[in-house]
Amino acid sequence: MIDLILTSRCTGCNACVIVCPTNVFEPRGGGPPAIARQDACQTCFMCELYCPADALYVGPDCEAPSPTDEATLLASGRLGQYRRDSGWDEWADDPRYANQHWRMDAIFARARAASARS
Ligand code: SF4
Numbered sequence: 090m091i092d093l094i095l096t097s098r099c100t101g102c103n104a105c106v107i108v109c110p111t112n113v114f115e116p117r118g119g120g121p122p123a124i125a126r127q128d129a130c131q132t133c134f135m136c137e138l139y140c141p142a143d144a145l146y147v148g149p150d151c152e153a154p155s156p157t158d159e160a161t162l163l164a165s166g167r168l169g170q171y172r173r174d175s176g177w178d179e180w181a182d183d184p185r186y187a188n189q190h191w192r193m194d195a196i197f198a199r200a201r202a203a204s205a206r207s
């Protein structure tokens with residue numbers, strides 16, 4: 090579940106607002122978005138993946154928040170971990186972090202087909 094936006098890192102780009110499938114965030118005029126609907130978070134990590142500033146933290150508990158703070162996260166080394174391990178952006182050419190998202194293609198195709206039928 091989304092737990093925190095680090096105001097010290099957030100550039101206000103609103104990429105997280107756009108990619109979140111359940112509209113958890115509310116834009117706030119160029120500043121860090123608000124986590125307006127935390128209960129709607131489905132722990133998909135899309136916001137972490139698309140955040141270019143590694144300014145978000147999604148905790149591993151899907152059912153409940155995992156309270157934390159900026160200092161703890163900055164010291165933890167966990168920020169940006171999902172984007173890195175997914176081999177995105179500056180990690181794209183690093184063989185340690187292969188982008189495996191193509192493996193989801195069949196799942197997305199099934200979802201698209203089911204959506205078209207309904
Ligand atoms: S983890 Fe997914 S559902 Fe939750 S806030 Fe991020 S993008 Fe939205």
Ligand code: SF4
Nearest residue numbers: 099100102103105140
């Ligand atoms: S994607 Fe990251 S930098 Fe952009 S608004 Fe969201 S938290 Fe801030």
